[in-house]
Amino acid sequence: MTATPTHQALQPEFRLLVLLVSIGFFMQGLDTTIINTALPAIAENLQEDPLRMHSVVVAYVLSVAACIPLSGWLADRFGVRNTYFSAIVIFTLASIGCAYASSLNELLFYRVLQGIGGAFLLPVGRLAMLKIIPRTQFLSAMSLMSLAGLIGPLIGPTLGGWLVEVASWHWIFLINLPIGILGVLITFKAMPNITEPSVPQFDFWGFILLLIAMVGLSLGIENVASPLYSLWWSIALVLLGLLSAGLYAYHAHTHQNALFRSKLFRHRIYAIGILGNSIARLAGNSIPFLLPLMLQLAFGFEPFVTGLMMIPTVLGSLASKPIIRQLIQRFGYRQVLITNTLLVGACIASFALTTADTPIWLRALHFFIFGLLNSLQFVSMNTLTLKDLPQQDASSGNSFLSMIMMLSMSIGVALAGTLVNLFSAYWGPEQVVAAFHASLICLGSINLLAAMIFWKIPKNTPV
Structure with missing residues (x-):
């Protein structure tokens, strides 16, 4: 008798789902790197100091970090398809907002929205694959999807620099529009809306404590050299972040429903x-x-x-x-x-x-x-x-x-x-x-x- 192989090739009925998740992974990976070579051009257009443009990167990455704890709960509560569809729509619309931003503050606002959408793309997509694709084919699916994660960072910096020179910096965001539309069209065909029958209550206060901790530490460090804020303001933000982190550690130890239990x-x-x-x-x-x-x-x-x-x-x-x-x-x-x-x-x-x-x-x-x-x-x-x-x-x-x-x-x-x-x-x-x-x-x-x-x-x- 021939033994069943541990890992099998991906069957055709799951390839469209893997393509969909790969689109989200590609968008997130591309957006993380494409902006790095365009920052001086963005600064010149918005009449900002290019040495102070790190806030554009921080705003996106910080909002991704803050929303990761939400991704699994939202997918279980409202379904993987609805959550993933919403993530692509938010990411794509926010990208358009970034492209038409006329000031740094406006750009930062849309970068935060973009990060919220980006926070759900990979975790929810990976969760959908985990729930839908048989375990024997999961490794093949993950291997195919990982290629998209490699291509995004590979072409991101060069594509960003090229777009800045031949067109304008706005196109590093507008390029997400056709990719997002493709993802929206595939979502309802490739991804069933699987929900969990029993979802525990969301740890709202734990999430708030984590959010304050992350924002306080990141913005406190970011604003140390800013002429707009005093050094004491930055120190206060860092201390607030550390205090909130300490309070969350206590919360994680005492609350059964904490996002991340201290037993980890x-x-x-x-x-x-x-x-x-x-x-x-x-x-x-x-x-x-x-x-x-x-x-x-x-x-x-x-x-x-x-x-x-x-x-x-x-x-x-x-x-x-x-x-x-x-x-x-x-x-x-x-x-x-x-x-x-x-x-x-x-x-x-x-x-x-x-x-x-x-x-x-x-x-x-x-x-x-x-x-x-x-x-x-x-x-x-x-x-x-x-x-x-x-x-x-x-x-x-x-x-x-x-x-x-x-x-x-x-x-x-x-x-x-x-x-x-x-x-x-x-x-x-x-x-x-x-x-x-x-x-x-x-x-x-x-x-x-x-x-x-x-x-x-x-x-x-x-x-």
């Missing part, structure tokens, strides 16, 4: 992984924002060339995929994460050695190595964090990790922008190259703290 952190490996993720991602996630700015503002590169220069970073990320498993099996999580965390930090700091005259081949190699090391870092951290969670905690633990990943990106970009502004204010605007270099050294040094956290991983941790 009884798993030592999970706790180390979450803390390590939150620190190590600060620098790694800020570099795709900081490097395009440095290439354009400090070194005078054109937007399209800047986008082309970011491609080796994504190629390095792709090159890391085949070797990650072998490295972990050979050296173990502890050794890989300690060593690689230090290497990522050193690589980030070494960007301070580059100048406008650095040879293109050397710059491309440098970016490739960073992409390889950074991808190895993220995959290793994520795998370590989730690998030992029991089944009953897997969904909650994965959602919390997703939220921490986006929050860390938000804080990292805010920190990078603040550092550049602080150093630029200290040395003067004519020393913008030195301001970027000093910021990169500071960001790379953060990984020393992350390496100390990974030092706590038990030496006998199984692979």
Whole structure:
């Protein structure tokens, strides 16, 4: 008798669903990266300082992080199709709003709306696949969908730079319109509206505490160097964020219906992984924002060339995929994460050695190595964090990790922008190259703290 294979090829009746989820994943991945090379052009058009445009990135990423805890509950309560359809509509309409924004505040408003839609695209799409596609075909479906997640960041910076040069920055948002319309048309054909018969009451107060914590920490750090707010205002926001986080920790320990129960952190490996993720991602996630700015503002590169220069970073990320498993099996999580965390930090700091005259081949190699090391870092951290969670905690633990990943990106970009502004204010605007270099050294040094956290991983941790 022939044994049934563990993993099967994806059947035709599920391909349209995978295409639909891939569209959402592609839109989210593209929008996260396409804006980085366009920020100087947006700043010029809106008559803003390009060194203060990090708020455009922070607004989107922070709203994604804030709404992730809502995604699963909304999908269970109102159905995966209704939630996913609403997410695509919100994302697409918000993209149009971004394109026609006439001021920075207006752009920030629509970026927040865009982030709310983006927060639901991947989690709800993945949940729909989990509920509809048989387990034997789920791996094939996830593999196909992941290609869309790779294509978005791969073409995003270059496409953004090209659109800025041949058309205008408005098109980096308008490009979402045909993609969104395609997603809307497919949704009702490919995705049934599956709901859960029994949905627990939503933890509203826990959600509010988390929201205040995330907004307080991100905006507090972002506004440190802003001339519009005093230093005490920024300190107050950070303290409010820390207080709210502490209150949520108590809430998670005492309320049965909490979004993320404190029992998650009884798993030592999970706790180390979450803390390590939150620190190590600060620098790694800020570099795709900081490097395009440095290439354009400090070194005078054109937007399209800047986008082309970011491609080796994504190629390095792709090159890391085949070797990650072998490295972990050979050296173990502890050794890989300690060593690689230090290497990522050193690589980030070494960007301070580059100048406008650095040879293109050397710059491309440098970016490739960073992409390889950074991808190895993220995959290793994520795998370590989730690998030992029991089944009953897997969904909650994965959602919390997703939220921490986006929050860390938000804080990292805010920190990078603040550092550049602080150093630029200290040395003067004519020393913008030195301001970027000093910021990169500071960001790379953060990984020393992350390496100390990974030092706590038990030496006998199984692979």
